[in-house]
Amino acid sequence: MDYTKINAKTIDQWVEEGWQWGIPLSHEAFVAAKEGDWEMLLTPTKPVPKAWYPDLKGKKVLGLASGGGQQMPIFTALGAECTVLDYSSKQIESEKLVAEREGYTIELLQADMTQPLPFADGTFDMIFHPVSNVYIEDVLPVWMECYRVLKPSGRLLAGLDNGFNFLFDEGDESTIKYALPFNPLKNPEHLEALEKSNSGVQFSHTIEEQIRGQLQAGFRLLDVYEDTNGEGFLHEQGVPTFWATLAVKEA
Template sequence: METIFEQIEKNIDNLVTNNADWTASATREELDAARSGDLVLHFWEKEVPKEWLANIKGNNVLCLAGAGGLQAPLLACAGANVTVIDISDKMLDKDREIANAENLSIEIVKGNMCDLSCFSDDTFDLVINPPSLMYIPDLKVVFDEVRRVTKEGGEFIIMAPNPINYVCDWVDDENGGYYKAVHKMPWCSKDFDDSDWIEYGHTMEEYLGGLIKSGFIIDGYMECQREDITELMFMVKARRF
């Protein structure tokens, strides 16, 4: 019987094979801009604030579950010492391809974000986690591992879906339909769907409270409301103490 994470790996590999829009790699223009000092990392339709990425040159940065040829190459072009870890080989292949083509030094590791034992304590100045925590049943495991590998005073940036993404279902009616809040949190796709897709909806207490319990101070927060009213995304910057 496959584990949850073996199934998730297959799911992500399939998304890469089918060219899901969020698996697109960095463009030539974005890479050149990062080299010239204009590093831009996207937070859905917004950007990661410039001040969150200031003085990144020479810092040790971990892209946590962050493969796909996007964040890691851009950070490397900006002068960071970059490591990327991801569960999906197909996503990591995108980083390998760009690293080879652009002559970038990126440490590429296949692994699970719940187990960072391949990294020593106090290794990274910054850990950046693109949307992926919705594939993890227990956030505390990840947060504790990130705290261990982050230097004192180092930072942890996460991007994730707000719980509203999982609370509502769409109801069709004669007026065109509407959203109805029907689910309690936390939420798991396997409780409602027999497909192979696995996803978890976490509460804000799990996210923000979990970071605090694991030894982080939250010192930055942003939201991005997408066109669909249930697609509310958030980004947090936390500092390890």
């Protein structure tokens, strides 16, 4: 199964249906960002602390699996030189739409992040990586590639699903149905559930994979916070289902 291609096509469909993470930034929000009024999400509800960002003027930023025309326009408005790598053609189209509308240049690459990243060592000052590791089976190679393509002192900002959502069926967050790890390539029941809800091919990941993996790649963890789904039973009970991490490549 070429599951990453399935996920790219699934996300294309979600974008066409109005997926919240595929709605491009408005012109008004772009102008506001240029005037210093902006915020960014790595997870559903909590804005990333401004202290996590370097001075972005003249910095090279990679949006890793971060297409959709939501974050890179803001970084561009703040003076960064941006590149987006995403496997969804619709997410890439959204980036192109905003860039053409606002008159700036951005490098757009439709590519699979499970493969070696097509960049030289030490290319970027910052990588912005919203929750997208759920769409790949093996996370460590991504952390290794992030470390490689960052400059010394470069920052990795990542949104991470902590796996808790995968315990439940869609629409019923009050009853545990599935055991972890959730891996549809190894468990037919998991694949059947995803196919039924048109959710692509998704995977749960542990703290060892998500955070220890960053440490194994060579990063130093600087900060972390938790977030909820933003709606639904788990959110109402205050159950954290996401993490966001700030890590740095040591100079």
